[in-house]
Amino acid sequence: MGEALFIHRLHFAFTVTYHYIFPQLTMGLAPLLVVLKTLALRTGNPVYDQATRFWSRIFAINFVAGVVTGIPMEFQFGTNWAKFSELTGGVIAQPLAMEGVFSFFLESAFLGLFLFGEKRLSRIAHWWAGFALFLGTWMSGYFIVVADAWMQHPVAFNRLPNGSFEVQGFSGVLTNPWALVQYSHVMSGALITGAFVMAGAGAFYLLSHRAPEFGKMFVRIGVIAGVIATILQIFPTGDIHGRYMAEYQPASTAAMEGLFHSEKGAPLVILGQPDVEHQRIDNPLVVNRLLSFLIYGTPTAEVDGLDHFPRENWPTSIPLVYFAYHIMAGLGTIFVAIMGLALLLLWRGTLYGMRGMLWILMLAVPLPFIANTAGWLTAETARQPWLVYNLLRTDQGFSANVSSANGLFTLLGFMGMYAMLSIFYLFLLQRVVDEGPEASA
């Protein structure tokens, strides 16, 4: 039982973590493609069309990887989390089914038109195809966040006599305030990925002394989008999200911050390792009273530590929650510094020639993927031991009829499949980057 639960958790964690590598780039690049396409329309300069074609090729490969790793997710609620699905399907499947009906059909129709229709459609119609694609990917993200937000902060439901949940009305679940906050945080996170990838590619071309016209364009658009997104990520979206957590999931906040004991004027732990056995932070680097200030706006407010909550309601792995959160928040802060500095240099007109800064932009490309992954890891592990916060525990939700051996068998299968997919993905992307935007004339 314990082993089966662990395997089912790992199964979902692995497949969804791997999956989210791709959609964050899809959702991050889609608005930038619209920006490029708009610049092409407004300036009439064909280099923007060429740039759009280049990024469309990357977008297409990435989109395929996102689709094929996303399909298993839609089914995995039933295969590995049957009891959870049985009880919550009347609520949680509303956004999931709506994603299929409203987003996937839209995306599937307009992806082909956008990728292959440039010569057949008018310039305006082609812009609209790109816009529809952007809309589809961002709607898709909303429906998924709505499903997760309901698990984080269940609203607008009735509980039936058999223990299952049903919606109270059409809009209650869709307008969950938690979903609005989480969505804005997730989407600015995706935009950060798109911006860093575009700026990083531009830096690569400038550093390799190739296609300088495109290198400068990618760096410029990437840095401007990156500054906006990295700031939005912290303020207001991250800030409000943190306060929501503190208000509605106080035990999660205590685990994220590594706060074992309730304190007036609680410190913010910047670095250190949580020692759960002795209930303290080893090698701490802290800023006194800052946590109280960030949550309540006053440095002397009392923040509940883990000791305030019954042990069986503590997140299952405090160190994992703590590290995931600190990686996310630490990288988020570094992103503001990188993009802020790059913008300053761009404004002063020295960025394109400053190889040190270009190296930083190029090498930073993997970091937003890590930060986004760590962010989701924080959200999902901090919610433990609950599937639906305070209502349904994780050990009550998995498929008890699927043995740990069968779970492990398919987990290994997915690992093999995704290892192969990774190789093809990187190989094909490398080819597109190597051929370069010059080849997309």
Place this chain on the structure above:
Amino acid sequence: METVWFVLVALMLAGYVVLDGFDLGAGALHLIAARTDEERRLVLGSIGPVWDGNEVWLLAAGGTLFYAFPLLYASSFSGFYLPLNMVLWLLVLRAIGIEFRAHLANGLWRDFFDGVFSLASLLLIVLFGAALGNVIRGVPLGADHYFFVPLWTDFRTGPQPGALDWYTVLCAVVTIAIIAQHGALYLILKTSGELNRRLRTIANILLPAVVALTAASLWASVGVRAELLDNYRATPAGWIIPVLVAAALIGIFRFTRSGREREAFLSSCVFILTMLVGAAFALYPVLLPSSGDPTLSLTIHNAAAGARSLSVGLGWWSAGMAVAIGYFVLVYSLFKGKVHLHSNGHL
């Protein structure tokens, strides 16, 4: 209200089989029918702009099933755990087979992905056919509404069957013939010349097999589950369905011979649709029969979501599907007619 959702989910699944059926069938025939790189590009070009949208029907149907009948979704997806995960792997392989092939103009690369695409398509047809067989035959549901079927046991249709037994294997074979024919008729509609002629030969060979296997599977189905005829006895108007099935088969035969490609393909659509409607009509109100105690079967009554969820869902579902059908009309009308090389980026 449960009945409404039964009809909607059944129609979505039938829509999936009709639409994705032709590109799966095209995939199964890909290596046999299309020999040269040009021909294979024509086959892929015939399904390229539409296969992804067709497959969305499966996702949308799955999501809708999850919403309307959460217990059925939970019980069947976990109970068919192994075959369903294999379906997922095959869907991954098939998609990258189609989409990654064109990126390299290298013979080995293309042969590899042609093989992946074709084999994955064929195996998906086998698994989908066997899945339908399992739903008709029934599964060993427990008192907790759950079950778990191994891939196979002794290949008999007893109270403890595997996913594969003689009956579900028969269903898989029938499905291969029907879906391959469906794919051939679609490709005939989209191609010309030598490839078109070869596909006609394949379709002509498949038709007698489809007729014989369909008859055999219907006979076997009634043998495995005699209750399938209950609804037809209670509501004799239901016999119109098998009449339509037979009419559609005759249509395929006549229209193929007279070279009316569009009508032949549409007859195949009607044939598949009516076969599935006939199965759904026979099962109603059961969603997943029990192979043991019949009172343990999952029905629209014990597996449906709360009444409020069902009534709320009807609004957004109708709006969303109306828009989705609009996209399909748009995409298919932009893509009508024969496919020629270099007519779009997929080729």
